Amino acid sequence: MHFIEEIIAWYLINKRDLPWRNTRDPYIIWLSEIILQQTRVEQGLPYFERFLDRYPTIAHFAAANEDEILNLWQGLGYYSRGRNMHKTSKIVMEEYGGYFPNRYDDLLKLKGVGEYTAAAISSFSAGEAKAVVDGNVFRLLSRFFGLRDVINSPQGKRAFTELANEVINKHDPGTSNQAMMEFGAKVCKPRNPDCIVCPLNQQCFALRNDMITVLPVKKKAQRPRPRYFNYIVVLSRDSILLSKRRAKDIWENLYEFPLFESDKILDVIELIGRPDFVSAFGEEVTILSVHGPAKHQLSHQTIHAQFVVIEAHKLQNVDQMGWHFVALDELPNIAQPKIIFSFLRNFLH
DNA sequence: AAAGCGGGGGG
DNA sequence: CCCCCAGCTTT
Numbered sequence: 001m002h003f004i005e006e007i008i009a010w011y012l013i014n015k016r017d018l019p020w021r022n023t024r025d026p027y028i029i030w031l032s033e034i035i036l037q038q039t040r041v042e043q044g045l046p047y048f049e050r051f052l053d054r055y056p057t058i059a060h061f062a063a064a065n066e067d068e069i070l071n072l073w074q075g076l077g078y079y080s081r082g083r084n085m086h087k088t089s090k091i092v093m094e095e096y097g098g099y100f101p102n103r104y105d106d107l108l109k110l111k112g113v114g115e116y117t118a119a120a121i122s123s124f125s126a127g128e129a130k131a132v133v134d135g136n137v138f139r140l141l142s143r144f145f146g147l148r149d150v151i152n153s154p155q156g157k158r159a160f161t162e163l164a165n166e167v168i169n170k171h172d173p174g175t176s177n178q179a180m181m182e183f184g185a186k187v188c189k190p191r192n193p194d195c196i197v198c199p200l201n202q203q204c205f206a207l208r209n210d211m212i213t214v215l216p217v218k219k220k221a222q223r224p225r226p227r228y229f230n231y232i233v234v235l236s237r238d239s240i241l242l243s244k245r246r247a248k249d250i251w252e253n254l255y256e257f258p259l260f261e262s263d264k265i266l267d268v269i270e271l272i273g274r275p276d277f278v279s280a281f282g283e284e285v286t287i288l289s290v291h292g293p294a295k296h297q298l299s300h301q302t303i304h305a306q307f308v309v310i311e312a313h314k315l316q317n318v319d320q321m322g323w324h325f326v327a328l329d330e331l332p333n334i335a336q337p338k339i340i341f342s343f344l345r346n347f348l349h
Numbered sequence: 350a351a352a353g354c355g356g357g358g359g360g
Numbered sequence: 361c362c363c364c365c366a367g368c369t370t371t
Contacts, residue, residue, distance in 0.1 A: 036366040043357060043365085077355025080369075114368050134366045154350070181366055190364055191360065221363095222352085248370090250354065298355055338356065 003144065004169045004176055006199050011179030014186065016041075019048065021178065026100040026125040027058045030088075033117045034081050041185070047076055058100050062089035070253060070335035079254060079335075084112030102126040115161070123173040131164035132177040133157065136184025141167075142216035143188060146205030151216045224298065228264055229305040230271050231257040231340075232281070233347070234312055239325040241318070242334070250301065251337045257307070258323055265293055268308055280321055282314035291347070296339040307343055 001009065015021070018041065020032035031051055035044040050072060055061035061069075066086045073082035088110045092100055101107055102125040107118035115133070122128035131137070138151040141163050149156035169176035187194045193212060195201050206215045234241040234257075242255045260266075260277055271277060272285055292306035318324075326334065331344065 033366065038355085038365055038367055040357075040365050075356075077357085078367085080354065081367090084368085112368065116367060120366070132366070135364070136366070177366095185366085218363095248353090252354090296356095300353060300355090 003200065003203075004167050004179075007140075007183050008169060008172075008175060008179045010187070010199055011175070011182050015178070015182055018045075019052075024125050026102040026121050027061075028052065029121050029124050030100060030113075030117075031055075031085075033120045034085055034112060035076070037081060037117070038078060039076065044076070047073070057098075058089055058092050059098055061085070062093045064089075066253065067335065068333075071333055074254075074335045074341065075338060079251065081112055083253060087111045088113070102128075104128055104130050120177065123177050125174075127172070127174055129165075129168060129170045129173040131161065131168040131173075132181065133161050133164050134181060134184075136181045136188070137164055138216050139190065140180060140184040140188045143193075143206035143212065144200060144204050146209070146211075146215070148215065148217050151218050153219065156217075221299070224300050224302045226302045226304065228262045228266065228293075229303055230260040230262060230266055231305060231307045231343075232260065232277075233257050233307050233309040234315075235309070236325055238329070239327045240331075241323050242326045243321070243323045246322075250298065254335045254337050255326075256337060256340050258321065265304060265306070271308065272310075280315075280317055281310065281312045284313045286311040286313070291343065294339070294343075303339065305339055305343075307347075309347075 020029055023029065032044075032048050035048050035051070054072060055064065064086070066083060069082045069086050070079060073079060091110065092098065096106075101110070102122055104118045104122040107113050107121050108115070113121075119128075119130035119132045122130055123132065138160055141147055141160055142151065145163065147159065147163060149159040151157065151160065164180075187198050195204070195207050195212065198204065198207075201207055206212045232241075241258060243258050244255050245251050245253060258280065260271060260274065262271075268287060268290055272281070272287070288309040288311055290306060290308050293304045294306070296303040296305060328348070336344070
């Protein structure tokens, strides 16, 4: 048996029963594929169930507003995925009459849909012979065929895509693609792959040459940069002061507390003397409590956040700052970054 | 080509 | 602590 037939044979026996594998509906497949970008199946699965339950069709999805979608997305990360899905759903309603496209070339035009996702949807939904190239496929191809191009470079990606499209089973591209990814996830794993039981171990380049830990080749990311967030927590009766993030930055369009960023951990006395703080909260401020600083690790930033709970006697420019008091019982309907959500959960209990 | 964008899990 | 995960977009 050849490489891909061996992979498919293994897949047909060992595949997991995942909900998005029981449909050819491009909308449902799109939903699953966007959620699964850079996300483990186990982490994405409950989100997929909630989204499909809430929005059974593209029409339901397009009728939602962005805040609602981000709220449902809360905790999953890479929130641009949710924002892009919202835009895409409206385009599908307007330009495709509510019929989700399933051809590779059409899919590639949609916001948030790149080569991987277009290949996935078109092959699973329409049987188009486009190879998916995700982290699993990079690893499997690199090890088995000894392809040493750097996977996180444009050239490397081209080389792997070319190879993937050579080995794909054109008789059943959808199953072929599923099989490659499942095999990479379950046998040819990043660390401690199951080479002993691998049906391809005799012909595997990496195993024969003792290069399992070397392949695939990847350029290292740079160190995360530190940032220092000073959050001001203001409670007023049964509501709390929130601010919507607008900048092209992390957590765009999510809600947080009024933020004063600094270049180091700030003493509270120093903080309440800052001109921008005074212009918002005035000179007369009572510090009720200080929490943190807590560390919150992202792939590319290390956030050091402290939470300063105050009583403001003169709130001057709340509206101009774009801040709003939100009822506490509305909080479950508001998308918050993990670090805000975690703080509130502790603070309010 | 490189950087930016989350959060969780495993070694 | 570091790396990886059904990647995409912007610079």
